[in-house]
Amino acid sequence: MIKKEMIAMLLAGGQGSRLGVLTSNVAKPAVAFGGKYRIIDFSLSNCINSGVDTVGVLTQYQPLRLNTHIGIGIPWDLDRNIGGVSILPPHEKTDRSEWYTGTANAVYQNMEYMEYYNPEYVLILGGDHIYKMDYETMLDYHKLHNADITLAAVPVPIEEASRFGIVITDEEKRITEFEEKPLRPRSNLASMGIYIFSWNILREALIILSGQKGCDFGKHVIPYCHKRGDRIFAYEYNGYWKDVGTLRAYWESNMELIDLIPVFNLYEEFWKIYTKSDTILPQYIGDTAVIDRTIIGEGAEIYGEVHNSVIGSGVYIGPGAVVRDSILMKDAVIGEGAVVGKAIVAEGVNIGAYAELGIGEEVPNEKDSNIYSFGLVTIAENSMIPPYVKIGKNTAVSGRTTVEDYWEGVLTSGGTLIKAGGKL
Amino acid sequence: MRAVGIILAGGNSNRMGNLSSKRAIAAMPVAGSYRCIDFALSNMSNSHIQKVAVFTQYNSRSLNKHLNSSKWWDFGRKQGGLFVFTPTITPDNSFWYRGTADTMYQNLDFLKNSHEPYAVITSGDGVYKLDYNKVLEYHINKRADITVVSKLLKEGEDASRFGIINTDKDGRIIEFEEKPLMTSADTISIGIYVIRRRLLIELVEKSAEEDRYDFVKDILIRYKNLKRIYAYGMNTYWSSISTVDSYYKTNMDFLKKEVRDYFFKEYPDIYSKIDDLPPAKYNQGASVKNSIISSGCIVNGVIENSIVFKKVYIGNNSTIKNSIILNDVYIGDNTYIENCIVESGDTIRADTTYVGEPGNVEIVVEKNERYVL
Numbered sequence: 001m002i003k004k005e006m007i008a009m010l011l012a013g014g015q016g017s018r019l020g021v022l023t024s025n026v027a028k029p030a031v032a033f034g035g036k037y038r039i040i041d042f043s044l045s046n047c048i049n050s051g052v053d054t055v056g057v058l059t060q061y062q063p064l065r066l067n068t069h070i071g072i073g074i075p076w077d078l079d080r081n082i083g084g085v086s087i088l089p090p091h092e093k094t095d096r097s098e099w100y101t102g103t104a105n106a107v108y109q110n111m112e113y114m115e116y117y118n119p120e121y122v123l124i125l126g127g128d129h130i131y132k133m134d135y136e137t138m139l140d141y142h143k144l145h146n147a148d149i150t151l152a153a154v155p156v157p158i159e160e161a162s163r164f165g166i167v168i169t170d171e172e173k174r175i176t177e178f179e180e181k182p183l184r185p186r187s188n189l190a191s192m193g194i195y196i197f198s199w200n201i202l203r204e205a206l207i208i209l210s211g212q213k214g215c216d217f218g219k220h221v222i223p224y225c226h227k228r229g230d231r232i233f234a235y236e237y238n239g240y241w242k243d244v245g246t247l248r249a250y251w252e253s254n255m256e257l258i259d260l261i262p263v264f265n266l267y268e269e270f271w272k273i274y275t276k277s278d279t280i281l282p283q284y285i286g287d288t289a290v291i292d293r294t295i296i297g298e299g300a301e302i303y304g305e306v307h308n309s310v311i312g313s314g315v316y317i318g319p320g321a322v323v324r325d326s327i328l329m330k331d332a333v334i335g336e337g338a339v340v341g342k343a344i345v346a347e348g349v350n351i352g353a354y355a356e357l358g359i360g361e362e363v364p365n366e367k368d369s370n371i372y373s374f375g376l377v378t379i380a381e382n383s384m385i386p387p388y389v390k391i392g393k394n395t396a397v398s399g400r401t402t403v404e405d406y407w408e409g410v411l412t413s414g415g416t417l418i419k420a421g422g423k424l
Numbered sequence: 425m426r427a428v429g430i431i432l433a434g435g436n437s438n439r440m441g442n443l444s445s446k447r448a449i450a451a452m453p454v455a456g457s458y459r460c461i462d463f464a465l466s467n468m469s470n471s472h473i474q475k476v477a478v479f480t481q482y483n484s485r486s487l488n489k490h491l492n493s494s495k496w497w498d499f500g501r502k503q504g505g506l507f508v509f510t511p512t513i514t515p516d517n518s519f520w521y522r523g524t525a526d527t528m529y530q531n532l533d534f535l536k537n538s539h540e541p542y543a544v545i546t547s548g549d550g551v552y553k554l555d556y557n558k559v560l561e562y563h564i565n566k567r568a569d570i571t572v573v574s575k576l577l578k579e580g581e582d583a584s585r586f587g588i589i590n591t592d593k594d595g596r597i598i599e600f601e602e603k604p605l606m607t608s609a610d611t612i613s614i615g616i617y618v619i620r621r622r623l624l625i626e627l628v629e630k631s632a633e634e635d636r637y638d639f640v641k642d643i644l645i646r647y648k649n650l651k652r653i654y655a656y657g658m659n660t661y662w663s664s665i666s667t668v669d670s671y672y673k674t675n676m677d678f679l680k681k682e683v684r685d686y687f688f689k690e691y692p693d694i695y696s697k698i699d700d701l702p703p704a705k706y707n708q709g710a711s712v713k714n715s716i717i718s719s720g721c722i723v724n725g726v727i728e729n730s731i732v733f734k735k736v737y738i739g740n741n742s743t744i745k746n747s748i749i750l751n752d753v754y755i756g757d758n759t760y761i762e763n764c765i766v767e768s769g770d771t772i773r774a775d776t777t778y779v780g781e782p783g784n785v786e787i788v789v790e791k792n793e794r795y796v797l
Contacts, residue, residue: 035703036719074495075698258705266702267722274700281688282456282718283704284679285727292710295703298457298719299688311703 002082004054004117006139006196008047009107012040012127013060013100018246020371021380021398021418022346023062029127030065031250032329032347034257034266035297035310038069039244040127041275044085048076049271050135052123054083056113058106060090060099075276088113102214104221108206114199122202124195124217130253130264131241132271138235139196148201148230149222151175152194154241164190165218167234175232178223189234191218192241201230240264248374251344254310254327258293279313288319297330304334318353326358335387342393343377351379352387360392363414372396372416380418391415427560428540428621429473431464432524433548434481439667442787443765447486449665450478450548453733453750453768455678455687456718459490460665461548462696465497465506470692471556473544474504477534479527480548481511481520487548496697507534523637529628535621543624545617545639551674552662553687553694554616562656563618566595569651570623570644573616575658585666586612587640589655597653600645611655613640614662661686672765672785675731675748678716701734709740725755739774746782754794764788 016028023031029040040057047055055078059066066087072078073085088110090099100106107114107124114122121142123135133152142150153167161182168177168187179185195217205221212220226232240263242253256262266273279299285291286303294306297313304321311317312329318336326340329347334340338351341358345351357377365372372378372394379385380398389406391397392413399419403409411417433450440449450461461478468476476499480487487508494506509531511520521527528535535543542563544556554573563571574591577583583604590599590609600613617639619627627643636642644653661683663674677683687694701720706712710723717723720735725742732738732749739757748765755761756774763780764787766772771792780786 075700260707267705267720272700273702277698279688280457280696280698281684282716282731284684285712285715285717287714289712291706291712292708293706295705296717297703 002116002118004083004119006052006121006123006135007054007056007083007114007117007119008052008123008125008135009110009114010040010043010047010055010057010125010127011103011106012057012066013063013106014128015061016128016245018371019250020247020368020378021396022247022250022344022378024380024398025062026065026381027059027061027063028245030062030069032312033130033244033250034254035295036277036313037273037275039130040066040069041273042130042132043125043127044070044073044076044078045271045273046131046133046135047123047125048078048274050133052135053078053080054117054119055085056088056110057085057127058088058100058110060106063087063089069276071276075274077274083117086113102212102216102220104206104209104215104217105212107202107217108210108215111203111206114203119199122197122199124193124197126193128245129192129241129243131237132239132264132273133194133237133241134271135194135196138194138237141235142196142198142233145173145233146231147196147233148198149225149232150196150235151222151232152192152237153189153234154192154237155188156190158185158188161185161188161190167191169234173234173236175226175234178226180218189236192237193218195222201225247344247371247376247378251327251342251374251376255308255325257310258295258308277313286319289317304336312347329381341377342375343379345379346381346383348382349379349385350383351385352389354388355385356390357385358393359390360413362393363412365394365396365414365416367396367416369394369414425472425474426540427473427542427544427556427618428535428538429468429476429556430528430543430545431461431468431476431478431548432527432545432615433461433478433484433487434521434527435547435549436482437666440665440671441668442767442789443668443671444483446483446767448480448482448484448548450480451484451487451490452549452665452671454551454665454675456716456731456733458694458696459487460551461487461490462497462694463551463553464546464548465499466692466694467546467552467554467556468544469497469499469695471544471554473556474499474501475507475538475540476504477507477509477531478548479509479521479531481527484508484510490697493697497695509534523642524639525628525631525642526637528624528639529632529637532625532628535625535628538621541621543619543621545619545624547615547664549665550614550616550662551665552614552658553660553692554658556616556618559616559618559656563654566654567652568596568654569619570647570653571618571656572597572613572644572653573658574611574655575614575662577610577612579610581610583610583612586614587644589613591655595654595656597648597655600640600648600653602640602645611657613644613655614658614664617644618656668765668785668787669783672748676729678731679714679729699734724757733768747785761788766790 012029078085244250281299283300290305296311303319304317314331320337335353337354375393384400386403499506704721718734742759745762750768771794
């Protein structure tokens, strides 16, 4: 008989539009992080480290990279005879066919997957947070409190609490009230979007709410269950937890990894983070290289200067190039003498010789000042930056640009350059 | 599918000094992230040989640990797979492997139960890339009984630790001498053989009857006039690890761009076990020149012209020059290491100095207690 105590449903279908051009071709959970990882690695590693060996990954937006990354789950030991990892895209059905319209709707559409494993509990996860968490401890807590739903919550500074969904609990930690982005927060416990449901509760709620348009856990399922009096508890989590939903947060949490003793420490033996490595070769540091305060992934070749940066696998930094305060993802090439300052350079980008990124004054981005801010230069994957051009701050570039695309060889601060049909 | 693979990884050499007290040569770490046997295994896998036996005898703990899963080389299959055979006691045999031919004789059932027509035999101590199918094609075209892969030594290279061969115009071997004192030729056998599986069984059985146990001495050399033994010339990078010196040089070769590019950037790839280590980390005070650094390292000091394996910690104000630091070494602050090979798992105390000679590197084995949080 097939029986799993707890299975996980990992929501990885969102675009993550606040990451701008970084996610124009790839889902947010598949965006590279920390030199060799992808964001989804943290949730997947938490699953297997917590003993959850059955994970359904719900995909929708640009899933190719995710599919190839996850494969049959070998890097996470999720290649199992029974269970393991399954990719669950939206599919056609006889009566009605639709995309995943919301988080709960996506899970509802995969009812059969969950039923097959005959679980007692279902863990609902997002694929876009950086953290190490033992879901088994959370499950123990769920059982101890005889809860119907347990929601993981993290204490945030009270002045920032108005950016989050806040929960208010009684002494027993049972949730009495929810407040979505309250102006005057009465608690600093923010919901992390991680839930454990007792299976019958989840099943029933999803069926009853199946007609709800865009059915969402935070907006519909939890309030519905709360209203009808289900026992909902907050599980307080006190470790490192980062939502990397914005370019600024993404950049900052990458940079935290290079601190002398990082708060989020990848070098601990306990609770390893696993990922699929395409390459395992060592890195080569050339005669002319200067490196400090930097982490560098496998197979990189460095001949230039690198300070305060996160360098992905297979990156090449040419002689005389200077990289500072930047994130370079897998296989990026920095030409000879190029200068890269405070930039996020996505996978496979080629930056021409003597190009300069991140120069001049900070000016708000003309197209979307909410996304491209904080003085960052953001270059989309597989873009090409021609030699000798200069690019200012709060800018975004996508596509195989040529020198003609730059007014007098310069993209001034606040500019956006998106070359349509960039893939040549 | 046309051949089974055999990797002879049992050996040890006293010329490896202290380095081989811990492990068989096939398990020696190479080029920062690999072990010696990865090259033979990857070549097998890339040549679509799906059934591979590794024969091991000398201190195989480290090797077995490396081979604990066959999936990294793509041998985790229903058809074929990776088999590790150590000597066992049976009702009619209680000997260790007494030689390479004896190794195969003791595992004759493996050969008999296979149905692939050919066998590719190789050792576990070579660093090279080779498509065994090319050797097999040559073998078939020449209607050879046995094909030996050979290599022309460069001028000045010492041939005395190899088997020396001489061929006629067609490539058929007419002379074969094992580790001669005086060498008359500069073509050596590099220990890779292709042979029909049934012929191998026949020859190995016959040798066993005559109490002969060595594949080279008792089969190749003894049968060279009786059987058609051909040499297949290989002209790409090849290096074998059998002495401290050759181990040091082979590793240092990977500081050359053409060697790195040949092995790691050109098709096909070399595979190895995945360790799930974080990216290498360079803190304030790090200064690295012309070196290979592997994942999981934390660098606070100076590294020049060196190979640093996985998960090495290098303390503040320490200097590593022209050295090889094996896996999981902790090097304290203010140390100085030059021309050394530091054994894996070592803990080097702060304020110490280890200096070897160029051409005569020092092997450092330091089993100090390590305090880690």
